[in-house]
Amino acid sequence: MSWSGSSEGGSGRRGYHHGNLREALIEAALELVGAKGPAGFTIAEAARLAGVSPAAPYRHFRDAEALLSEVAVRGFDLFAERLAKAWNGGRPQAVRAFEDLGRTYLAFAREEPAYYAAMFESRISQEAHPELLAAGDRAFGVLRDAADHVAATLPPDRRPPSLMMALHIWGMAHGIASLFVRESPSRRKLPMAAEDLLEAGVLIYLQSLGLAGGQ
């Protein structure tokens, strides 16, 4: 047989060796997780999508969890990048930029369900994949810095611990994302967009700390 000729579907192969299997598998995994959730993804099917035998992936990943973990790491990196862009060093207005961070959090969950699922819904043991924890920390670091920056606009005697602020906002954003943005279709209905819900929550929270909320 040997379909070594040409006409490959983008991430195809050119002969016995694929040439870029590792990347092709990551792409395939992302696609599958997006379509069927982290539980629906299988190594065998990813291999099928990449056009190789079911055993080939094991040359590049110890097991299915390792592949999923790589997807999650990339997700965290992309997430951190988007968050950093939204924050933009707190310019032009720190509080406003802080709120944008929240919108961006939810937008990521909404627009990148596959990454989001791999990152937060795939039950990967962090022990076995320390780089995952590191990638997560990089993403949280953006939020942490932003909280620092915002807190610093207050006089020292009324300044809250910025780590606590960051954790509160992260928690609310993550909770709203998990409950109302992600999850299967026809999830619980909200009377408002999740983004607006979060923005209101963040505003109420910041107001309490003495940080003027927009108006």
Added chain:
Amino acid sequence: MSWSGSSEGGSGRRGYHHGNLREALIEAALELVGAKGPAGFTIAEAARLAGVSPAAPYRHFRDAEALLSEVAVRGFDLFAERLAKAWNGGRPQAVRAFEDLGRTYLAFAREEPAYYAAMFESRISQEAHPELLAAGDRAFGVLRDAADHVAATLPPDRRPPSLMMALHIWGMAHGIASLFVRESPSRRKLPMAAEDLLEAGVLIYLQSLGLAGGQ
């Protein structure tokens, strides 16, 4: 062979027929989910724990998801019960009781990881199991009522929409539970107990709405 005699380990059987297989399977599933996460649970192993053949569970549950869904429903019911007990109609002090609700949320995630995982980390399609959605709504109803009650202590002109309040608190509680209480061992370390983190967050939030926070 026929081990139909006596001496069963609690959920044993007494002959060809188990006698209480449905319940035994639910218990087994709960145990397995607690030990290995929703992904680690299998019908075959639950059947093994119950002492029946791998096909027997299908007399009681359409498939693995249906069994897991039943576990989740029971989890939501237990959750609602605990939340209602913590709220206790808002007595003796509404705001204080409201904070207890938050502690109870996290306590549930901490003390009932198996139920919590089945409820929130098992990716069951709500379409296929509408009773799950209903059970979840019953639990959220407690929070909703509490928010109503707390909001009503404010004069109408400064009264926030109680549904929004409930959603904010639910989101923060759920986010903190998901990020810092559940998840595998050695999860991200916090500088404080998750319960205290949440309580602080709720206090800050309520304060902003003009609801005196404890002191």
Added chain:
DNA sequence: AACTCATGTTAGGGGCTTTTACATGACTGG
């Protein structure tokens, strides 16, 4: 041109899912 080794393949053991046909025995009405 021969060698080496990363990267593929085939084959296979073991496990899970779910269905189908069959077995058992608890209950029920004559």
Added chain:
DNA sequence: CCAGTCATGTAAAAGCCCCTAACATGAGTT
């Protein structure tokens, strides 16, 4: 009391997946 019925169990089997081992290929190196 006894036969019939049906819920609930079992065994067998097809299909899929995981992961490993032994072997094949061919790209890059010397």
